[in-house]
Amino acid sequence: MTSESITTEYSSKPVILLVDDNEEILDFLQDDLEEKYTILKASNGKEALEILNSDLVNLVISDIMMPVMDGYELCRTIKSDFEYSHVLVILLTAKNTIQAKIEGLELGADAYVDKPFSPEYLQAQIANLLSNRNKIIDYFISSPLVHIKSMAINKGDESFLEKLNDSIYKNIENTELDVKQLAETLNMSRPTLYRKIKAISNLTPNELIHIARLKKGAELLAKGNYKIYEISEMVGYSSQTNFGRNFHKQFGMSPSVYVQKLNDKN
Structure with a gap:
């Protein structure tokens, strides 16, 4: 990862x-x-x-x-x-x-x-x-809880992004999840899926999967029902350290600081 x-x-x-x-x-x-x-x-x-x-x-x-x-x-x-x-x-x-x-x-x-x-x-x-x-x-990429469908500009793309997100989340514990598996799940060719994701998000499918893992982690952190090490495994990371490092690089704060900020708002 x-x-x-x-x-x-x-x-x-x-x-x-x-x-x-x-x-x-x-x-x-x-x-x-x-x-x-x-x-x-x-x-x-x-x-x-x-x-x-x-x-x-x-x-x-x-x-x-x-x-x-x-x-x-x-x-x-x-x-x-x-x-x-x-x-x-x-x-x-x-x-x-x-x-x-x-x-x-x-x-x-x-x-x-x-x-x-x-x-x-x-x-x-x-x-x-x-x-x-x-x-x-950029707002989608940098905001932990903003849904992928926020990037859609029409109903068709919104439906596609929701299906894409569901497919990633259903397989999120799989550390080897890639564009080939996503394409098979969505019944699309790899080139078509790659082009569509790149056109909508300016990201490669693997980059989008990476962000989806971290966003799912943020969603689970916000619920407060699991420890950070548990969430790391649930979203496909091999270690809490690796998850924490990636989370900080993507969102500008560690998972623990993120949880503290959420608690301070409540």
Whole structure:
């Protein structure tokens, strides 16, 4: 069991998929965004879905009016498909009407930007969406009793995260629990499970298992029914020392200090 604290890392550039049938707009957006983001491009919704099937994308910026598959259909498909329902979507359109905006938001779009738009405004929208996602992830990682489903941005992801959490907890005493066993339990392929966990949490499955063990330990500590050494074994640690070291690295306090803080609140 590692003794390293798990934190999210945002050193690699977030991946943005640009979707528009106008090559000039694609090139303009790419020139404006590629310093901060890794850019992928598609000329319609169908091409965009093919890219989403092969690449881990953080955010899609799509025009609405396109041939083959328009932006509305692309957004609907993204937000209703388990494989990439976590992907953030910004819709761009010249249809500057309230009804057009309502339709896009009802399909699950995370933001709506009118054409012509200010590059600075679009940059701010992108940064805000990604920053909010990262804050949610960091809050989950650093807070002992915050549930994994707090990272979900829609009902589908919430259901997936609850099932994932249940699967980890059912096997939490198993010190060898890994992504292969989790995938079998959830009836998913390992690549699909890995991609989904990484996309939602920016963690690998093994890192998420590590945090889940510590969070279960915090939950048991809060109940006050077991000794620390008992809890260590119950959550898959070979020793109380190892559990205590990992707990302190992850949450900034030892299990005993954590219990004392809980008692002081009551």
